[in-house]
Amino acid sequence: MTEVPSNHPRYHSLQLRERLVHGLKAGLATEAGLLAHGRGEAFDYLLGEKSHDFAAEAIAVASALLLTARLPVFSVNGNSASLAGQEINELVKVHERMVVEVNLFHHSQQRSSLIANYLRELGVPHVVESSVGPSVALPEIKSARRRMNVEGLAEADVVLVALEDGDRCQALVNAGRKVIAVDLNPLSRTAQVAHVSIVDELTRVLKLLATQLKSDQNQTPEELARRIAAYDNAKILDQAIATIRRGV
Amino acid sequence: MTEVPSNHPRYHSLQLRERLVHGLKAGLATEAGLLAHGRGEAFDYLLGEKSHDFAAEAIAVASALLLTARLPVFSVNGNSASLAGQEINELVKVHERMVVEVNLFHHSQQRSSLIANYLRELGVPHVVESSVGPSVALPEIKSARRRMNVEGLAEADVVLVALEDGDRCQALVNAGRKVIAVDLNPLSRTAQVAHVSIVDELTRVLKLLATQLKSDQNQTPEELARRIAAYDNAKILDQAIATIRRGV
Numbered sequence: 077m078t079e080v081p082s083n084h085p086r087y088h089s090l091q092l093r094e095r096l097v098h099g100l101k102a103g104l105a106t107e108a109g110l111l112a113h114g115r116g117e118a119f120d121y122l123l124g125e126k127s128h129d130f131a132a133e134a135i136a137v138a139s140a141l142l143l144t145a146r147l148p149v150f151s152v153n154g155n156s157a158s159l160a161g162q163e164i165n166e167l168v169k170v171h172e173r174m175v176v177e178v179n180l181f182h183h184s185q186q187r188s189s190l191i192a193n194y195l196r197e198l199g200v201p202h203v204v205e206s207s208v209g210p211s212v213a214l215p216e217i218k219s220a221r222r223r224m225n226v227e228g229l230a231e232a233d234v235v236l237v238a239l240e241d242g243d244r245c246q247a248l249v250n251a252g253r254k255v256i257a258v259d260l261n262p263l264s265r266t267a268q269v270a271h272v273s274i275v276d277e278l279t280r281v282l283k284l285l286a287t288q289l290k291s292d293q294n295q296t297p298e299e300l301a302r303r304i305a306a307y308d309n310a311k312i313l314d315q316a317i318a319t320i321r322r323g324v
Numbered sequence: 325m326t327e328v329p330s331n332h333p334r335y336h337s338l339q340l341r342e343r344l345v346h347g348l349k350a351g352l353a354t355e356a357g358l359l360a361h362g363r364g365e366a367f368d369y370l371l372g373e374k375s376h377d378f379a380a381e382a383i384a385v386a387s388a389l390l391l392t393a394r395l396p397v398f399s400v401n402g403n404s405a406s407l408a409g410q411e412i413n414e415l416v417k418v419h420e421r422m423v424v425e426v427n428l429f430h431h432s433q434q435r436s437s438l439i440a441n442y443l444r445e446l447g448v449p450h451v452v453e454s455s456v457g458p459s460v461a462l463p464e465i466k467s468a469r470r471r472m473n474v475e476g477l478a479e480a481d482v483v484l485v486a487l488e489d490g491d492r493c494q495a496l497v498n499a500g501r502k503v504i505a506v507d508l509n510p511l512s513r514t515a516q517v518a519h520v521s522i523v524d525e526l527t528r529v530l531k532l533l534a535t536q537l538k539s540d541q542n543q544t545p546e547e548l549a550r551r552i553a554a555y556d557n558a559k560i561l562d563q564a565i566a567t568i569r570r571g572v
Contacts, residue, residue, distance in 0.1 A: 097355045107345040107358060114362015115369070118509070122572075261366070263572065317572055324370075324511065324569045 089117060089125055092159055092279065099158025103190050106182050109155045112239065119260035120277050122323040123316075127284060130315040131276035137307040138236070138256045138272050139288040140300035142171055145234035145254075149175045154182075156238040156278060157191045163282035165198040170289045172201070177228035179206040181241050183220035204228045216247040229253075238278050242266045262316035273309055275316035337365060337373055340407055340527065347406025351438050354430050357403045360487065367508035368525050370571040371564075375532060378563040379524035385555040386484070386504045386520050387536040388548035393482035393502075396422045401429060404486040404526060405439045411530035413446045418537045420449070422484075425476035427454040429489050431468035452476045464495040477501075486526050490514045510564035521557055523564035 084090065096113050099105035142148045148171065152164065157178075168174045178191045188205045195203045204225040211223040212230040221244060224230040235248055238258040242265025248255050249269050257270035258281050267273040274281050292300065332338060344361050347353035390396045396419065400412065405426075416422045426439045436453045443451045452473040459471040460478040469492060472478040483496055486506040490513025496503050497517050505518035506529050515521040522529050540548065 093356065093359050096359070100355060107348060108341065110355060110358040111341050111344070111362040111365065114359040114364075115366040116362075117359065118363040118366030121363070321569050321572045324565055324572060 086125070089120065092277075093117075096155065096158050099154065102158075102194075103187055104194060105154040105158045106187075108182060109153075109158075113155055113159075116239070116260040116277075119262075119320065122320045123260070123276075124323060125277070127276050127280050128316070128319055130312045130319070131274050131281065132284065133307075134256075134272050134274040134309070134312050135276075135281065135284050135288050137304055138274060138285060139292045140295075140303045141234050141254055141256060141272065142174065142236065143289065143292055143295075144297055144300050144304075145173075145232075147175065147228075147232045148173060148234045148236070149177050149228045149232035150236045151177050151179050151229065151238075151240065152191065152195070153178070153180055153239060154187060154191060157194060160238070160279045160282055161194060161198050163279050163286075164195065165200050167282050167286045167289070168200055168202070170286045175202045175204060175228045175232070176200050177204050177206055177225055179221050179223075179229070179244075181221060181244075183207065202227075214244070214247050214251055216250060217244055222247075237266070237270070238281075240266050242269065245269055262313045262320065267313060267316075271309060272307070273313055273316075275313070334373070337368065340525075341365075344403065344406050347402065350406075350442075351435060352442060353402040353406045354435075356430060357401075357406075361403055361407075364487065364508040364525075367510075367568065370568045371508070371524075372571060373525070375524050375528050376564070376567055378560045378567070379522050379529065380532065381555075382504075382520050382522040382557070382560050383524075383529065383532050383536050384540075385552055386522060386533060387540045388543075388551045389482045389502055389504060389520065390419055390422065390484065391537065391540055391543075392545055392548050392552075393421075393480075395480045396482045396484065397476045397480035398422055398424045398484045399427050399477065399486075399488065400424055400439065400443070401427060401487060402435060402439060405442060408486075408527045408530055409442060409446050411527050411534075412443065413448050415530050415534045415537070416448055416450070418534045423450045423452060423476045423480070424448050425452050425454055425473055427469050427471075427477070427492075429469060429492075431455065450475075462492070462495050462499055464498060465492060470495075485514070485518070486529075488514050490517065493517055510561045510568065515561060515564075519557060520555070521561055521564075523561070 192203045204227050206223040210226045214222045234254045236256045245266040246269045255270045256272040257266050258274045259267040262275045440451050452475050454471040458474045462470045482502045484504045493514040494517045503518045504520040505514050506522045507515045510523045
C-alpha cells in the first residue's frame with residue numbers, strides 16, 4: 077500500500093484499507109473480504125463518509141436492545157476483526173455481559189483461532205468460536221458457519237452482526253434472534269431483513285454505540301422498552317436509501 | 325474463494341472476483357486493486373450488472389476515435405490485465421495498430437514485467453512497458469507512472485484507459501491526448517475528465533468494443549468524424565448517474 081498523508085480527504089477510509097490489508101497478511105481476513113470491503117467503501121463514499129441521523133437513531137435502539145438482552149452476542153468475522161478489533165474491545169468494556177463469537181463465511185479453523193486469539197490479546201474477555209466446543213446448528217444454513225456455540229449464539233436473544241452475509245442474517249432472524257446489523261448497503265439482504273439496520277461504517281458505529289451504551293446505563297428498562305417499541309426500521313432504511321440517492 | 329454455481333444470479337461478477345484473486349496470487353494485481361475492484365462492483369450492482377444505452381453510445385464513439393487515431397494506445401494496469409487479459413487480446417486482434425502499454429499506479433518493475441509477459445503469452449502482439457526503454461515524462465505526475473514509452477503513450481494521440489486513477493487521467497487530457505475511460509463510477513474524476521466515458525464493466529465493454537470496431541471497419545473517415553463531433557460526454561454521464569440513482 078502507498079503512504080497516505082493525514083490531510084488526504086479520504087485519510088480515514090484509506091487507513092481502514094491498510095488495516096484490512098494487514099488483516100489479510102496476518103491471516104485474519106481473506107481476499108474475498110477485501111473485495112467485499114471495497115463494495116462497502118463505495119456506499120460509504122455515497123454517504124459522504126460520515127454518520128447520519130438514521131444511523132444515530134438505529135444505534136440508540138441497538139443500545140436499548142443490547143442493554144435489556146438476556147445474552148447479547150456480537151458475531152465477528154475476519155473483516156470486522158481486522159477493521160475494528162480495537163473498537164470491539166472498547167465496546168465490550170462498556171457492556172461487559174456481551175459475548176464475542178467468531179463465525180466465518182469462508183471457514184477455516186486456523187483463521188478462526190487466529191481471530192479469537194487476536195481479540196483476546198487486545199483484551200476482549202469473552203471470546204468463543206462457533207467451531208470450537210459444543211454447538212447447536214442454525215437451521216437453513218448448510219456450511220460450517222451454521223454452528224452456534226452453546227456459550228454464545230445458541231443461547232443469545234440479541235445478536236449484533238457486522239458485514240454479514242444475507243443468508244445467515246435471515247436464518248438468525250428466522251431462528252428467533254433479535255438481529256442488529258451494521259451494513260453500509262441499505263439494499264443488501266442483511267440490511268433488509270435485520271430488525272435494526274445501522275447503515276454506517278463499522279468503526280464509526282462502534283464508537284458511537286459505546287458512547288450510547290454509557291449514556292443509557294441509568295435509563296430504566298421501561299424507558300428502553302419504549303424506545304424499542306417506537307422504532308421503525310423500514311423508515312430508517314428509506315432515509316438511508318434517499319441519502320445515498322442524493323449522493324449519486 | 326468459494327465455488328460458485330453457474331446459476332447464481334451474480335455468477336459473472338463472482339467469476340471476475342476469482343480472476344482478480346488469481347491475479348493477486350500470480351503477482352499481477354495488488355491488495356489495493358482488490359479493494360478498488362470492490363468499489364467498482366458496488367456501482368455495477370447499482371447498474372443491474374448490465375450494459376446500458378449510454379455505454380453503447382460511448383463505445384460507438386470510442387470505436388471511431390480508435391479507428392481514426394494515428395497511434396491508439398491501451399494503457400493497462402494490474403486489475404485490467406487480471407480481469408480482462410483475454411478480452412484485451414481479442415480487442416487488439418480486431419484493431420492491430422493498437423499498442424498495449426503497461427503502466428502501474430503501485431509501480432514495481434517485477435509486477436510490470438509479469439503483466440507484460442502475461443499479455444504476450446496470451447498473444448497480444450505490441451506490448452510495451454512505461455518503465456522499460458526510452459520514455460518521456462507526463463507533466464503533473466510525480467511517481468514512476470509518469471513515464472510514457474516512446475513507442476506507446478509518448479506518441480499516442482488516442483489513449484484508452486481502464487480502471488484508471490483520476491490524477492493520471494487528468495494529466496493525459498492536459499497533455500493533449502484524447503482519452504477514452506472505462507470506469508463504473510460516473511462520479512469519479514476519471515469519468516468526469518475523460519473525453520469519452522464508458523460507464524460499464526470492463527470485460528463487457530471490451531467485447532462490445534471489439535464487435536463495434538469490426539462493424540465500423542468499412543465506415544468512411546468522414547462518417548466516423550461526424551459521429552465523434554456529435555458526441556456529448558456530459559449528457560452520457562448524466563444518463564449514467566440517473567440510472568444509478570434509480571437503482572438505489
